[in-house]
Amino acid sequence: MTSTPATSRAAFAVGTETAAKLVVDILTEVFFEGQAAIAAFEGPGGRWDVTVHFAVPPDQALVRQLVTNAAGEEAAKTIVFDTVEAKDWVKATLEDLVPVPAGRFVVHGHHDRARVPSNKIGIEIEAALAFGTGHHGTTRGCLLLLDHVLKAYRPQRVLDLGTGTGVLAIAAAKALQENVLASDIDPLSVRVAQENARLNEAGHLVQAIPATGFSAPQFAQAGPFDLVLANILANPLRQLASPMARHLAPSALVILSGLLTPQAASVIAAYRARGLVPVRHLRIEGWSSLLLRNAG
CATH class of the missing domain: 3.40.50.150 (Vaccinia Virus protein VP39)
Structure with a gap:
């Protein structure tokens, strides 16, 4: 798998799960699939950390305004924009993820092909190809x-x-x-x-x-x-x-x-x-x- 090109990243923190979900929803509405990959994870003390990888450098003022609308000015002030050097960061992330079972289906990466039970239908998705891995x-x-x-x-x-x-x-x-x-x-x-x-x-x-x-x-x-x-x-x-x-x-x-x-x-x-x-x-x-x- 070839490396992905360098990507622009925005990282920030919001105070509650509700605010994090609203931020993700708004950013997803604005940046269509393929334009951005958005992830939110619970951090220490109930804080939620949000990271957005952009296919092309974003309009930083727009991103700050969207976060302000969803989570307030304090969250927007914490946004840090930077550039992630070229590497297969999605594949590296996928290697830390386990297969996802869903009824008769199991979504997995190439490295977990052997872990799919014989009585399940495996769906192999390499995340480096596009956003959307089944997780x-x-x-x-x-x-x-x-x-x-x-x-x-x-x-x-x-x-x-x-x-x-x-x-x-x-x-x-x-x-x-x-x-x-x-x-x-x-x-x-x-x-x-x-x-x-x-x-x-x-x-x-x-x-x-x-x-x-x-x-x-x-x-x-x-x-x-x-x-x-x-x-x-x-x-x-x-x-x-x-x-x-x-x-x-x-x-x-x-x-x-x-x-x-x-x-x-x-x-x-x-x-x-x-x-x-x-x-x-x-x-x-x-x-x-x-x-x-x-x-x-």
């Missing part, structure tokens, strides 16, 4: 809901909307041995998802395409969908409620995530208005994952 609560929530769905249902037309590294598309393809359409607005994510699918011997099943929303013709060709997985963000999920509903088969199931638990009610309301009813709600590390059924 986030939203990814695990989606995989747990997918595992739950597949115990009683076998969808044939599956969509992974906003695929990122392709974790969910690969999981569905390997479990079902069916074709899965995967889309992302970021061309790099599309390439990464297809490469990860090949790495997981699912390249012949996963078709990754660049698309914004449901605009590409492949959606009409591959649908209507029996199952949609969308691990994005709360605002895009609300905006996609109507076009998604138009691409669903009767009784289709939808798994949504990427939203903080306080945001879940508004997302549920947006989809309920389009005829989708909530079936299951998982809460992991302050994030919500939803299972909805098309009743319209």
Whole structure:
């Protein structure tokens, strides 16, 4: 694996978990996947340390203003901007992470390939390729809901909307041995998802395409969908409620995530208005994952 280029970093501290989650949510809304990798960890005395790695040097004034809006001026004053020298820092971090189990699925890196139990479906993701390794609560929530769905249902037309590294598309393809359409607005994510699918011997099943929303013709060709997985963000999920509903088969199931638990009610309301009813709600590390059924 080649080294990543030098990256710009912002590090700061906030006083509470609630403030840390709000900061992460706001920064994630502003800096799309691929533009920044954001992490928050609990430090001593209840303090939360937030670190953001940027693909390109950020507008420092904008970052300070966003942190001020979310956590106050004192937190913004603690921001330190610097440059991380070129090295494979993501891979180095991944080596300290253990495989992530989620029902029948296990997300792991190359170094943990041998640790996947024979009765589980391994999904190998190299974090150096893109942000999104399966260690986030939203990814695990989606995989747990997918595992739950597949115990009683076998969808044939599956969509992974906003695929990122392709974790969910690969999981569905390997479990079902069916074709899965995967889309992302970021061309790099599309390439990464297809490469990860090949790495997981699912390249012949996963078709990754660049698309914004449901605009590409492949959606009409591959649908209507029996199952949609969308691990994005709360605002895009609300905006996609109507076009998604138009691409669903009767009784289709939808798994949504990427939203903080306080945001879940508004997302549920947006989809309920389009005829989708909530079936299951998982809460992991302050994030919500939803299972909805098309009743319209």
